[in-house]
Amino acid sequence: MVISVLAAVAVIGIGGYALANADKKTAAASPAKAVLSVKLITPKVMEWAQNVSANGNVVAWQESQIGTEIGGLRLVEVNAQIGDVVKKGQVLARYNDETIQAELAQVKAAVAEAEAALNEAQENANRVRQLGTSGSLSAQQITQAMTQERTAQARVASAKAQLVSAQARLNQTRIAAPDDGVISGRSATLGSVSQPGQELFKLVRKGRLEWQAEVTASESAHIKVGQDATLTVASGKVLSGKVRQIAPTIDTKTRNLIVYVDVKNEDTALGAAKPGMFAKGQIAVGQAKALTLPGSAILLRDGFANVFVIDAATPQGNSKVKQVRVQLGRQAQGLMEVSGIAATAQVVASGAGFLADGDTVRVVK
Incomplete structure (x- = not known):
């Protein structure tokens, strides 16, 4: 019985010794993790435009709506299309003006007739004024002559007002651009009959x-x-x-x-x-100071931007790095605006993709 127990202990001891020797051999066979050599930079302060x-x-x-003020006339010319560049006063379209021309001629004749009547009335009134002091004319004759003169003057004014109206109607038969610009819309159709207020063109002013x-x-x-x-x-x-x-x-x-x-x-x-x-x-909106780093120093990991900064020195003279999350801003000339680190931080310049939080690195200059 005692011999069996001693034999078992001896076997266990031999096995433990063998396992210990195996662990030492395995440890000796596994080399230590290589130390990555890195260069360091500090964030650069720049005057950066703020946008x-x-x-x-x-x-x-401004988009002008160009239309007509007259009704009942037929459109006989369309001189502008969408996209055309036009000048102020340029004729874009024209309505048939024969009726308006006839009205204008009739009004001109009425003006001439009224002016002739006015000349006659003024001559009569002038004679009455000359004879009025002699006492050869009655007060009624004098009043009548003066009234006829004033009536003739009113008829001339009325005829001239009608002439202005007829001329304005004639001008309205020609649709002109109110300003320089570009035609952006056109609803004018050749042969259509005008209606007051009808839109014909749209114009992007200037x-x-x-x-x-x-x-x-x-x-x-x-x-x-x-x-x-x-x-x-x-x-x-x-x-x-x-x-x-x-x-x-x-x-x-x-x-x-x-x-x-x-x-x-x-x-x-x-x-x-x-x-x-x-x-x-x-x-x-102006200029402001910003901390910037080159893109090579920034690691995008798990949807966040990170950098590695020197955290502490090791007994062997190397350094340990710490992963720090930063926020990115604008980009220009290969630099990126960052926040979340100090302006004096020592940042690994490149190779951040090969590092993890707490890794040991060798700093080279």
Whole structure:
């Protein structure tokens, strides 16, 4: 019995010794984790332009509706099409004016007749004035002559007023552009009969456009009239502009505010930018200091931006790194604005993808 127990203990001892020797061999066979050599940088402080991002629609600054004031006339000419660049006073369409021309001729004849009657009445009145002091004419004759003169004068004035009216009606048969601009709509149809107030054309005045940019209430506090802006339209073209006006009220549904930006569109025919387009852009609101790092120092992991900073030194003269989450801002010239680290932090310049929180690194210069 005792011999059996001693034998078992001896076997266990031999087995333990063998296992210990195996663990030592395994440990000796597994090399230590390599230390990564890294270079360090500190965030760079830059004067960076501050921009407010915005979205909005491109619309016509003013769109004039061009119509007719007369009715019952047939359209005999249409001289403008959608997209045409027109000048102020250019005739866009013309109605048949034969009836108006006849009325004008009749009114001119009435003016001539009234003027002839006035001349006769004035001559009679002048004779009466000369003889009135001699006592050869009665008071009734004098009054009658003076009345006829005044009546003739009134008839001339009335005839001339009718002449002005007839001339205005004749002018209305020619539909002219009220300003320089671009034809954006046309409903004029050759042969159609006019109706008072009927719209014939739409005109984007001076081809001038504006961008109605929506910004949040908090962002609107930084925006002022006269600030520069840039916007990108659907074609990818970037246009410049200037803040002309800021809406005095905020939309209660979206809690956004409209900023009206005059667009500098070099193409007089509206070109790349057209009313109704959606555009994204930025409004420059000033300069501010910003901490920046190159993109190589930033690691995107699990949907967050991170950097590695030197945390502590090791007894062997190396350093341990710490993973720090940062927030990214604007980008320019290969640099990215960051926040969440100190301006004096020592940041691993590159190779962050090979590191983990707490890793040991060798700093090289």
